[in-house]
Amino acid sequence: MIARLATAALLCLAAASAIAQTPSPTPVAAPQYATVQVSFQTSAGTIVLALEKERAPVTTANFLRYVDQKKLDGMTFYRTVKVTPTIGFIQGGTRNDPKRTLPPIKHEPSSSTGIHNLDGTIAMARNAPGTAAGDFFILVGDEPTMDADPKATGDNQGFAAFGHVVEGMDVVRQIMDAATSPTQGVGVMKGSMIAAPIRIIAAKRVN
Secondary structure, three states: OHHHHHHHHHHHHHHHHHHHHOOOOOOOOOOOOOOEEEEEEEOOEEEEEEEOOOOOHHHHHHHHHHHHOOOOOOOEEEEEEEEEOOEEEEEEEOOOOOOOOOOOOOOOOHHHHOOOOOOOEEEEOOOOOOOOOOEEEEEEOOOHHHOOOOOOOOOOOOOOEEEEEEEOHHHHHHHHOOOEOOOOOOHHHOOOEEEEEEEEEEEEEOO
C-alpha cells in the first residue's frame, strides 16, 4: 500500500514537472499596418499624425494631396466642440475655398477599415457619405457614436477615420480650449467657431 502511494506521488510530481516545463504559448502580435506621418506646424504648436495608408488608402491619399500641394498651408483650425470638458474635437481645413478644395472622395467607413473614432483620431468632416473633401477633425476622447453602425437607420456610415496623433495631443487640447465666438457660424456651427482661429503655418510629410 505504501509503495503504491509513493508511486502515485512520484507520478504526480513528474506530471507537475512536465507541465511546468511546457513553454507558454508565444503571444500573437497585433497586426502592424503601414502608415505615413504628417506634421502640422501651427500657431499653437506642432501636431504629428500617422495616417493609415494601408487600411484607409482612399482617405489617406486624398489628405496627402492636400499636404503635398500645400493646400492646407495658411488655413486654420477654426472650430472647437466640447461634448464634456474633456471630450470633443477640433476642426480645420479648406472650408470649401474653391482655390484649395479638391473633388470629394469615396467614403471609407470604420466598418470596412477597422479604424475607430478614438482619442487622438483624425477623421474627415462631411455632409452625406461621399462628400468629404478638404475639412477634417481631430478627436479628444473616444467617440464611438462617430463610427459606422450598420444596424442603425438613416445615415449610419459614420465618419471616415484614417489616422491618429503620435505627437502634440497637448496642442490639440489647447486648441479645443480656445475661446469661441457666440455669434459666428450657422446652424450647428454657431457658437463653436474659434474667435481667433489657429493658423496652420505648414503641413508636410515627415521623413
